[in-house]
Amino acid sequence: MKEREIFSSLRVAPPIFVRVDGRGFGKALSSLGFKKPYDEDFALAMVNSTITFFKKSGFDPLFAYLFSDEVSFYFTHLPFNGRVEKIDSIITSFFASTLTILLELSEPISFDARIIVVATTQVIDYLKSRQDEAWNNHVISYGYYTLLKHGFNTKDAVDKLNHMKQSDIHELTFQNGVNLGETPLWQRRGIMVYRKPQSEDPKVPDPEHPEATMKRSGQRSNTLTRGSLENESTTREIHQRSHRRLVDDWGLPLFKTDEGRKFIECLLKEDHSP
Numbered sequence: 001m002k003e004r005e006i007f008s009s010l011r012v013a014p015p016i017f018v019r020v021d022g023r024g025f026g027k028a029l030s031s032l033g034f035k036k037p038y039d040e041d042f043a044l045a046m047v048n049s050t051i052t053f054f055k056k057s058g059f060d061p062l063f064a065y066l067f068s069d070e071v072s073f074y075f076t077h078l079p080f081n082g083r084v085e086k087i088d089s090i091i092t093s094f095f096a097s098t099l100t101i102l103l104e105l106s107e108p109i110s111f112d113a114r115i116i117v118v119a120t121t122q123v124i125d126y127l128k129s130r131q132d133e134a135w136n137n138h139v140i141s142y143g144y145y146t147l148l149k150h151g152f153n154t155k156d157a158v159d160k161l162n163h164m165k166q167s168d169i170h171e172l173t174f175q176n177g178v179n180l181g182e183t184p185l186w187q188r189r190g191i192m193v194y195r196k197p198q199s200e201d202p203k204v205p206d207p208e209h210p211e212a213t214m215k216r217s218g219q220r221s222n223t224l225t226r227g228s229l230e231n232e233s234t235t236r237e238i239h240q241r242s243h244r245r246l247v248d249d250w251g252l253p254l255f256k257t258d259e260g261r262k263f264i265e266c267l268l269k270e271d272h273s274p
């Protein structure tokens with residue numbers, strides 16, 4: 001019956017993004033008691049799952065961009081000869097099981113995956129579009145929970161938001177004590193995980209890419225300890241082998257600016273695939 005495995009020869013050539021997205025996470029995260037609209041512990045678990053993916057999955061993404069319940073992994077080379085079934089299923093199952101462990105869940109969760117075939121010249125556009133989505137989600141979800149607080153039911157809140165301009169939503173949240181221009185940067189712009197050359201002294205700013213880590217935005221640093229699969233010594237050992245250390249950057253520039261474009265170009269330059 002091998003001949004009935006009709007999708008097994010479906011292949012894709014890099015570069016590609018693979019985007020995983022939590023299934024039904026709106027409901028799942030609320031019932032798990034995560035803060036709305038953003039819970040830093042959830043974001044940290046997503047980041048740590050992404051870092052674990054870089055270290056232990058056997059895949060070798062160049063970088064990963066994440067926000068909310070989604071992660072876009074960028075690959076310039078692929079295992080399994082680019083077999084689509086293998087890529088989608090292994091990435092999602094690895095990611096879901098890692099997140100399940102990190103969050104110590106007793107209920108199953110799942111992720112879907114899609115492949116986005118890009119030319120290198122389209123990487124910036126793809127990232128810009130995901131970052132726009134992160135920003136829109138940010139505005140809508142703060143607006144949504146503000147309306148619920150004011151007694152709207154879920155349907156009426158969605159209807160009302162559909163008829164509001166972004167500036168009106170800003171005003172609404174502002175009147176309720178949230179300035180959407182001053183929320184943590186990672187909520188507005190997402191988070192990037194990538195490798196930096198090991199030889200770089202983290203204390204010396206890179207002139208081309210000035211202090212990419214969270215320190216730039218004065219935000220929290222990822223300790224990799226809370227419920228994490230990793231410990232310090234594992235981290236150091238794996239880093240040495242790859243000669244490049246992993247960075248989780250919670251203070252990203254806007255990708256549509258010059259600074260953002262340069263930032264992405266620096267990431268792309270780190271590609272050492274044959």
Ligand SMILES: Nc1nc2c(ncn2[C@@H]2O[C@H](COP(=O)(O)OP(=O)(O)OP(=O)(O)O)[C@@H](O)[C@H]2O)c(=O)[nH]1
Binds near residue numbers: 023034
């Ligand atoms: N409580 C809480 N919810 C979050 C957080 N981050 C993301 N979410 C929710 O996760 C959902 C992500 O959006 P979607 O992926 O479009 O929705 P979904 O419910 O996962 O549905 P499908 O992906 O279509 O299966 C939204 O409802 C977000 O509000 C968080 O930190 N806290």
Ligand SMILES: [Mg+2]
Binds near residue numbers: 025069
């Ligand atoms: Mg989802």
